[in-house]
Amino acid sequence: MGVTESFDGGRLRAYLREPSVVLLAVAAVYLLVDLVAKLAGVSAGIAGVKLLGGHVPVSNVVGFVFDGLLLGLIIGLAGVGLSMTYSILNFANFAHGDYITVGAFSGWAAAYVVSFFTLGIDATFGEIILLNAPSLVSVVQTPLAVVVGLVVSALFTIALVLGLDRVVYRPMRDKEGIALLIASIGVALALRYVIVFFWSTSTRGVTSTSSESLPSFSIQVVDGTYTFNLHEVTMVIAAVALMLGVHLLLQRTKLGKAMRAMSDNKPLAQITGIPTERVVRATWIIGGGLAGIAGFLIILERGVLSYNFGWRLLLFIFSGVILGGIGSVYGAIGGGIIIGVASRIALVWIPSGFPRVAAFGVMILVLLYRPSGLFGGVTTA
Amino acid sequence: MSVGKRFWESLPAPIREDDTVLIAVLLALVAAAYFAIGGLQAFLAGSTVVNAAAQTLQSILFLSAVYGMLALALNLHWGYTGLFNIGVAGFMAVGVYAMSILAGDPGGLPPGLGLPVPIAIVGGVIAAAIVGGIAALPALQLDADYFAIVTVGFSEMIRLTLQADTFSGTVTNPDASGYNVVNLLGFSFGTGGGRGINTPLNSPFNFLFEGPLSAVGETLISAGESIGVTAPVVESAAYTTFILLVMLTSYYLLVQRVGNSPFGRVLKAIREDELVAQSLGKDTRIFKIKVFMLGSAMMGLAGILWQGTRGFVNPNTFRPLITFYVFTALIVGGAGSNTGSVVGGAVFAGLLLEGPRRLAGLINAIAEATFGGLPSPNTSWAALTSFDPAAYLGYIVANIPNLKFVFLGVVLVYLMQNRSQGLLGYRKEIASSVDLSERPGKPGEPGAAAAPDGGSNSGGDGDE
Numbered sequence: 001m002g003v004t005e006s007f008d009g010g011r012l013r014a015y016l017r018e019p020s021v022v023l024l025a026v027a028a029v030y031l032l033v034d035l036v037a038k039l040a041g042v043s044a045g046i047a048g049v050k051l052l053g054g055h056v057p058v059s060n061v062v063g064f065v066f067d068g069l070l071l072g073l074i075i076g077l078a079g080v081g082l083s084m085t086y087s088i089l090n091f092a093n094f095a096h097g098d099y100i101t102v103g104a105f106s107g108w109a110a111a112y113v114v115s116f117f118t119l120g121i122d123a124t125f126g127e128i129i130l131l132n133a134p135s136l137v138s139v140v141q142t143p144l145a146v147v148v149g150l151v152v153s154a155l156f157t158i159a160l161v162l163g164l165d166r167v168v169y170r171p172m173r174d175k176e177g178i179a180l181l182i183a184s185i186g187v188a189l190a191l192r193y194v195i196v197f198f199w200s201t202s203t204r205g206v207t208s209t210s211s212e213s214l215p216s217f218s219i220q221v222v223d224g225t226y227t228f229n230l231h232e233v234t235m236v237i238a239a240v241a242l243m244l245g246v247h248l249l250l251q252r253t254k255l256g257k258a259m260r261a262m263s264d265n266k267p268l269a270q271i272t273g274i275p276t277e278r279v280v281r282a283t284w285i286i287g288g289g290l291a292g293i294a295g296f297l298i299i300l301e302r303g304v305l306s307y308n309f310g311w312r313l314l315l316f317i318f319s320g321v322i323l324g325g326i327g328s329v330y331g332a333i334g335g336g337i338i339i340g341v342a343s344r345i346a347l348v349w350i351p352s353g354f355p356r357v358a359a360f361g362v363m364i365l366v367l368l369y370r371p372s373g374l375f376g377g378v379t380t381a
Numbered sequence: 382m383s384v385g386k387r388f389w390e391s392l393p394a395p396i397r398e399d400d401t402v403l404i405a406v407l408l409a410l411v412a413a414a415y416f417a418i419g420g421l422q423a424f425l426a427g428s429t430v431v432n433a434a435a436q437t438l439q440s441i442l443f444l445s446a447v448y449g450m451l452a453l454a455l456n457l458h459w460g461y462t463g464l465f466n467i468g469v470a471g472f473m474a475v476g477v478y479a480m481s482i483l484a485g486d487p488g489g490l491p492p493g494l495g496l497p498v499p500i501a502i503v504g505g506v507i508a509a510a511i512v513g514g515i516a517a518l519p520a521l522q523l524d525a526d527y528f529a530i531v532t533v534g535f536s537e538m539i540r541l542t543l544q545a546d547t548f549s550g551t552v553t554n555p556d557a558s559g560y561n562v563v564n565l566l567g568f569s570f571g572t573g574g575g576r577g578i579n580t581p582l583n584s585p586f587n588f589l590f591e592g593p594l595s596a597v598g599e600t601l602i603s604a605g606e607s608i609g610v611t612a613p614v615v616e617s618a619a620y621t622t623f624i625l626l627v628m629l630t631s632y633y634l635l636v637q638r639v640g641n642s643p644f645g646r647v648l649k650a651i652r653e654d655e656l657v658a659q660s661l662g663k664d665t666r667i668f669k670i671k672v673f674m675l676g677s678a679m680m681g682l683a684g685i686l687w688q689g690t691r692g693f694v695n696p697n698t699f700r701p702l703i704t705f706y707v708f709t710a711l712i713v714g715g716a717g718s719n720t721g722s723v724v725g726g727a728v729f730a731g732l733l734l735e736g737p738r739r740l741a742g743l744i745n746a747i748a749e750a751t752f753g754g755l756p757s758p759n760t761s762w763a764a765l766t767s768f769d770p771a772a773y774l775g776y777i778v779a780n781i782p783n784l785k786f787v788f789l790g791v792v793l794v795y796l797m798q799n800r801s802q803g804l805l806g807y808r809k810e811i812a813s814s815v816d817l818s819e820r821p822g823k824p825g826e827p828g829a830a831a832a833p834d835g836g837s838n839s840g841g842d843g844d845e
Contacts, residue, residue: 129762130762178529182793183797186794315537322530351545353545360534360537360538364531364534
């Protein structure tokens with residue numbers, strides 16, 4: 001399925017003969033028309049039964065789109081690593097979400113220690129290292145803490161991931177995907193509760209949100225405003241820069257070529273002399289580093305840290321990766337953004353309790369209609 | 382794993398050869414251990430020994446039995462058909478919630494449909510089967526690990542939907558702004574949302590203790606009290622006995638029967654090589670959907686008999702963690718083996734789930750009795766910097782509920798690395814209807830003389 005297909009008229013006609021595809025297309029067109037009608041504030045109906053339309057402020061929808069983009073960048077950044085390990089090591093790594101959590105806790109502990117020294121906080125070192133002192137860090141007041149936190153989150157997660165690969169996954173290289181998947185669930189559980197053992201289950205605020213330490217900006221949209229703060233901007237810049245870096249790495253370096261070769265055809269890669277173990281290690285380094293940084297950035301944007309946020313994000317990340325196509329780095333980014341935006345835009349139609357349900361629904365639909373993903377990764381069936 | 386094998390060989394022949402004896406011996410061992418631990422703890426704390434021991438005993442047997450039931454249902458999906466379903470919690474939730482809604486009081490909060498409980502139970506099981514059928518549709522075309530992701534996503538969708546305020550039915554006034562009762566085909570009901578829902582089966586064996594059969598119950602209670610066991614423990618013990626003897630046994634027999642039927646042979650063929658099964662003219666899609674519905678119905682019923690009997694349930698009960706518990710039980714026992722599923726349920730509940738907690742309780746009780754209790758530092762940092770071994774131990778013991786999961790994770794990884802076939806997975810499966818391995822004159826290999834078990838990962842060793 002990985003072949004590039006030209007979308008000619010014959011194929012389109014073939015698609016349209018499938019009733020399920022027609023149904024999906026009708027549903028999509030209906031939602032689109034409905035969205036436009038809602039934005040314009042008109043309703044249409046037959047015999048008093050409202051079919052579409054209503055009123056939704058434009059600023060709401062713009063807000064949904066931007067929130068979705070933020071979430072999507074997070075999912076995409078974390079998904080790159082998951083997609084790479086999925087395609088090169090051939091298993092769905094359920095511990096990836098907890099790699100993100102580990103990155104966040106290690107990075108924020110480091111950031112707290114730095115701001116403890118730079119700000120001269122009146123707290124014990126125990127409160128600092130356990131992140132129990134209230135909300136200290138912000139890009140404006142403690143830029144050094146943020147930078148150190150980013151670096152530590154990446155390095156600590158890489159070290160942990162390499163260690164786990166050595167102990168858990170390397171002895172299992174020849175086993176099938178399900179055995180590795182189960183082992184990764186074991187790793188996920190163990191990691192999460194080691195964190196709980198040290199940091200407890202309490203949720204804590206870590207970023208300073210007062211207006212002088214965290215400036216926010218408002219932009220005027222048609223009938224309202226959209227407000228964002230400096231941490232969100234930081235996250236977007238860092239995420240885009242990292243994605244660009246991964247792109248250059250995969251396209252311009254020999255390592256990237258070897259990785260792409262290995263995810264395409266492992267035996268062939270081995271025959272041509274690619275040192276597969278070294279490529280696997282490089283994959284873990286990139287994937288783990290990105291997961292750790294993503295963890296740190298997510299908390300920078302959200303402001304609160306809890307022991308299970310990575311695990312809760314994991315299904316979102318899987319959705320994005322599957323949507324984009326396993327093994328495709330651009331797919332992971334694009335899929336993540338689509339899942340993020342879709343889960344927020346869905347709030348136009350569905351109640352606020354359901355964005356996660358919508359995201360998982362989109363994932364299942366994609367698996368049913370286009371198992372290879374939108375951007376054409378390896379096959380899923 | 383030669384150690385495990387040697388241990389197995391060293392067991393007396395009747396235990397190795399008869400699955401019923403094996404299960405009975407294992408359950409008896411677990412029960413005896415917990416009876417002793419519960420009693421010892423009570424003795425150290427100075428309360429009634431017999432009552433505490435009986436309470437511990439019945440609770441561990443109950444947990445062993447429900448995990449055994451769920452593992453058997455999962456075995457039908459994964460062990461027999463190779464469908465790696467990690468959405469067990471979702472199907473349990475559907476069963477429990479459907480039953481609770483069907484039997485709920487129409488004037489209650491949330492309103493229910495007010496049907497009799499037995500009909501509601503049947504309805505819950507049917508609902509679980511239908512949802513299972515829907516969930517199986519993606520299974521028709523997906524690889525195992527994608528299917529795993531879809532099922533866990535599906536179970537989360539179910540849980541989040543039950544949790545959402547939109548269908549909760551907590552605001553019953555139609556004119557109020559937050560009106561959220563579901564009206565479907567003239568029936569009004571709600572899920573209770575994040576607050577949870579009352580289950581009608583509060584204490585399922587009440588009929589033994591009140592009404593026409595109360596003589597039976599009174600006899601049991603007075604028998605219990607004569608040896609020092611209180612009435613509530615006797616009531617729970619009656620239910621545990623029912624779960625263990627009736628439900629677990631019928632689950633076992635049902636899965637065994639399905640596995641040995643022509644239907645079950647097709648399932649095993651799908652597990653080994655779906656293409657071959659299709660080439661032999663079997664419509665594997667139909668088989669997959671059917672077995673998925675059957676297994677989901679069993680999960681729904683197990684959920685009803687377990688979570689549905691506590692009087693109250695909320696969506697947080699059905700987090701993916703409980704699914705991981707069930708498949709850990711199955712992996713411990715050995716996927717594909719029915720005896721293994723039951724053994725796995727008991728070993729999981731006895732050692733992995735309850736073991737650490739009991740151990741911590743025992744350590745605490747001993748410490749209380751000998752030197753007045755362990756110090757309990759508030760944070761890991763306080764513990765770490767105290768440089769006091771007693772504080773280290775105190776912090777660890779206080780954190781056993783969390784460390785249990787670390788232990789569970791390590792066990793999962795260890796099993797996957799060293800013994801992915803589980804405790805009983807290496808026994809050979811005999812595919813023919815008569816036991817060919819008992820032919821006279823043929824030197825029996827180890828394990829070949831074992832009774833025909835439901836299946837194993839090395840399936841297809843026998844002659845067809």
